Amino acid sequence: MHTCPVAATIGTLLGLSAIGLSAPVAQAAQHDEPVVVAHRGASAYAPENTLAAVDKADDLGITWVENDVQRTKDGELVVMHDTNLTRTTNVEDVFPDRAPWKVSDFTLAEIKKLDAGSWFSAEYRNERVPTLEQYLDEVEDNDQRLLLELKAPELYPGIELQTLDELKREGWLNRTHVSRKLIVQSFNADSVRTVHTLRSDVKTGFLGTPAVADLPKYAEFSDQINPNHGSVTPDYVDAVHAVKGVHGKPFELFTWTVNDVSTAARLADMGVDGIITNTPDTVRDATER
Incomplete structure (x- = not known):
């Protein structure tokens, strides 16, 4: 039985055989x-x-x-x-009185003061926009x-x-x-x-x-x-x-x-x-x- 390389890859990654995959995945692709x-x-x-x-x-x-x-x-x-800065920076802490904290309401100098990494993990503290x-x-x-x-x-x-x-x-x-x-x-x-x-x-x-x-x-x-x-x-x-x-x-x-x-x-x-x-x-x- 011929097995699609993509299906075989999934089988390897998920510990499943290609036989159990849906038909579109198991079909061999002819494109890049x-x-x-x-x-x-x-x-x-x-x-x-x-x-x-x-x-x-x-x-x-x-x-x-x-x-x-x-x-x-x-x-x-x-x-x-985002068109505001709240989700991925600490703008609410740095500029608490500037709601709704739109990108277009802040100068570049102000945005440069923001931490754009700590929200993700401590490893990226002080990563900048x-x-x-x-x-x-x-x-x-x-x-x-x-x-x-x-x-x-x-x-x-x-x-x-x-x-x-x-x-x-x-x-x-x-x-x-x-x-x-x-x-x-x-x-x-x-x-x-x-x-x-x-x-x-x-x-x-x-x-x-x-x-x-x-x-x-x-x-x-x-x-x-x-x-x-x-x-x-x-x-x-x-x-x-x-x-x-x-x-x-x-x-x-x-x-x-x-x-x-x-x-x-x-x-x-x-x-x-x-x-x-x-x-x-x-x-x-x-x-x-």
Whole structure:
């Protein structure tokens, strides 16, 4: 009996035989293994969106990292997921009278005072919120690649151009980076369109699950459709791949946020192109062929 390599990997990891797995997992896949992207860095093992999380992904041998970009009160770009600072910093202790503690209500100097690591563990006490410049430098030093998300761009008019300017200053818009090392994505379709209009060579992704009938509209400005894994089906993957993106190649599909081997292997067998995960080592091991 022929056994799918992904199924065999799961069997090894879980102590189960491939025979007991569901049919989609046990079927042999004919496509390449998906790209594994460390979500907010290796965020299961280090505080998310910090330089420590970038380095942890590098320690695990993970090439691609994902981050979130927002803007401070004084116009600086920082790496932070939530639009307020309460969940991942000690802002309520340092600035108790500044509720609701929005990123956009604080200057960079104030944000630099915050501890962005202790919430995760004592090991990361005094880890700081990085600027986009610092983050880009770390990713570059590690020879990694970046899936950059513009977070809530509707709150930050002009952040698309500002981010592209920062990428250019840091050398991330040269031919090598644009062709191999950079993707810009957002949940906001207008923002993705703006990025494409400003720099048509940059690879872009839309975060969401558009209706199949609407995919040609997204092909006008994006290269990827990146849905939550719960909405991904084999038929949807096939429908996405059947449409050519803005650069004339079939749409790619990167799905999020997948942290267990069975889901990762099932999605790999559907033919997804990338998996965004907090546990990139687990997903890599589950999907390697």
